[in-house]
Amino acid sequence: MQRSKYLKEKVRKLILAPIEDLTEKLNLIDNIKRLGVSYHFESEIEQILQNMHNNPPPLKGKDLHTISLWFRLLRQQGYHAPSDIFDQFRDENGDFNNSLVEDVVGMLSLYEAAYFGIHGEDALDQAIHFTSRHLKSRLSTMNPNLERKASHALDYPVRKGVPRLEARYYIPMYSAEASPNDPLLELALLDFHIVQLLHKEELQHVTEWWKKLDFVTKVPFARDRVVEAYFWPLGVYYEPQYIMGRTIVGKLIAVTSAVDDTYDAYGTLEELELFTEAFRRWDASPLDPVPECMKVVFHALLDLFNEMEFLTAKEGKSCFVPYVKETFQKLGEAYLVEAKWCNQGYIPTYEEYLENGVVTSCYPLLEIASFLGLANFATKHVFDWISNVPRIVRASSIICRLTDDLSSHKFERKRVHVASAVECLMNQHRISEEEAYQILEKELDNAWKDINEECMKAEGGVPKVVLDCVVNFSSVIELVYGKFADKYTHAELLKDHVAALVVDSVHNLQNK
Numbered sequence: 001m002q003r004s005k006y007l008k009e010k011v012r013k014l015i016l017a018p019i020e021d022l023t024e025k026l027n028l029i030d031n032i033k034r035l036g037v038s039y040h041f042e043s044e045i046e047q048i049l050q051n052m053h054n055n056p057p058p059l060k061g062k063d064l065h066t067i068s069l070w071f072r073l074l075r076q077q078g079y080h081a082p083s084d085i086f087d088q089f090r091d092e093n094g095d096f097n098n099s100l101v102e103d104v105v106g107m108l109s110l111y112e113a114a115y116f117g118i119h120g121e122d123a124l125d126q127a128i129h130f131t132s133r134h135l136k137s138r139l140s141t142m143n144p145n146l147e148r149k150a151s152h153a154l155d156y157p158v159r160k161g162v163p164r165l166e167a168r169y170y171i172p173m174y175s176a177e178a179s180p181n182d183p184l185l186e187l188a189l190l191d192f193h194i195v196q197l198l199h200k201e202e203l204q205h206v207t208e209w210w211k212k213l214d215f216v217t218k219v220p221f222a223r224d225r226v227v228e229a230y231f232w233p234l235g236v237y238y239e240p241q242y243i244m245g246r247t248i249v250g251k252l253i254a255v256t257s258a259v260d261d262t263y264d265a266y267g268t269l270e271e272l273e274l275f276t277e278a279f280r281r282w283d284a285s286p287l288d289p290v291p292e293c294m295k296v297v298f299h300a301l302l303d304l305f306n307e308m309e310f311l312t313a314k315e316g317k318s319c320f321v322p323y324v325k326e327t328f329q330k331l332g333e334a335y336l337v338e339a340k341w342c343n344q345g346y347i348p349t350y351e352e353y354l355e356n357g358v359v360t361s362c363y364p365l366l367e368i369a370s371f372l373g374l375a376n377f378a379t380k381h382v383f384d385w386i387s388n389v390p391r392i393v394r395a396s397s398i399i400c401r402l403t404d405d406l407s408s409h410k411f412e413r414k415r416v417h418v419a420s421a422v423e424c425l426m427n428q429h430r431i432s433e434e435e436a437y438q439i440l441e442k443e444l445d446n447a448w449k450d451i452n453e454e455c456m457k458a459e460g461g462v463p464k465v466v467l468d469c470v471v472n473f474s475s476v477i478e479l480v481y482g483k484f485a486d487k488y489t490h491a492e493l494l495k496d497h498v499a500a501l502v503v504d505s506v507h508n509l510q511n512k
């Protein structure tokens, strides 16, 4: 801890040193963020980027890497950097200059920047297309570390990266280029280690709680996924101060997963009506006729809400638990709608499906629950704001719903399951599966653009920390359900990522 304190001061001095070389300063800020230690320097970084936004440095004639990085760091911070800054790299037809292909580092930075595009910024869409095509084709000509960086970026652009995992994967890439005495590298390694110890303790606590519940025996149809459940909030906010939020959200996902399985795979429609009625009344009395295992799930949820009240009371935030409860009740109603559709063999229109699907994505619930852990940022204003499912929350829920539907479409068709977005589109427009997939991919792109727009507006006094949670939830679903694989249910596919965060020692990270 002492060494870490010393290193933090060294890095702080580097950040605050007068800007002599713009590229160097931007690289430093980017590295600090990507190595996962920027939470120690929030105000210093904000000050510099705000300055760079209010008094933009002379950028005309600068190289592609510097301009792209300036653009990305400002947008990442919530500032509106103009995208016409890239016009100088395009020809009279609007195409990116072919000479850029030689500048691999620049292309990589442009690629990362372009994911921060908003609606109408066609040049940035074009930039993603241009850079990904050329980066892919040049991978074999790059030096090993650059190749590693580029192939990682092609899979996980910074915009969609899960911060803690990205830090874990960036440390060895950075270390391959840093000098052995670099204080930033040492700080990153040490900090990862210190914070990982905390995560291990939390996971131990959550696992013990889960074992005591004994769903494995009492609710045998429920997925046994407590570690994967904890991975979710760890992806959303890993910093030490969010310990309570991680515990609450991790437990909530584990129980909600069993609720989802009850609606999806276990209860009859009559039983599910009673289950929903119990949530509506927040009382177990309607459950008398239902099987014992459903009662166990219900009581686990009630106990968890009591625990939430207890934990948040210490910070004077228990007044916000009813908001979470109400959002859970809406989830129960939406699950019941799905169960009825399924029971009747009804295929809704895509629009009808999505309205309900935003709720069954669980993201409005998980996001509002995650805000309980935001200490001073957990305000009535923030809870009122999210209760109305604002555009950014809707976008992240759409990303969750559609990514899940794309990943599980083929599996779920094999058993009785509510029609997914894919079938709704196919049925409504009489189109092929391929065409439905294309429409949904476009919907996902648009949802990310909504998110990017909302992050730049920072309207209505919603703090960046709050918006970052919503963005990170979107990134976690991309990781866990993206690339057409449900890695939550098929957990062996998630195992390496989990191990990277909570098992593997930091001492093995360098040069790995």
Ligand SMILES: CC(C)=CCC/C(C)=C/CC/C(C)=C/COP(=O)(O)OP(=O)(O)O
Residues within 6 Å of the ligand: 232, 253, 254, 256, 257, 258, 260, 264, 360, 361, 362, 363, 400, 401, 404, 408, 481, 486, 488
């Ligand atoms: C919907 C979704 C991916 C939510 C992610 C957040 C999360 C882990 C929520 C709790 C558990 C859950 C509903 C998992 C999805 O199962 P599923 O794939 O069987 O979901 P479905 O029954 O709604 O399709």
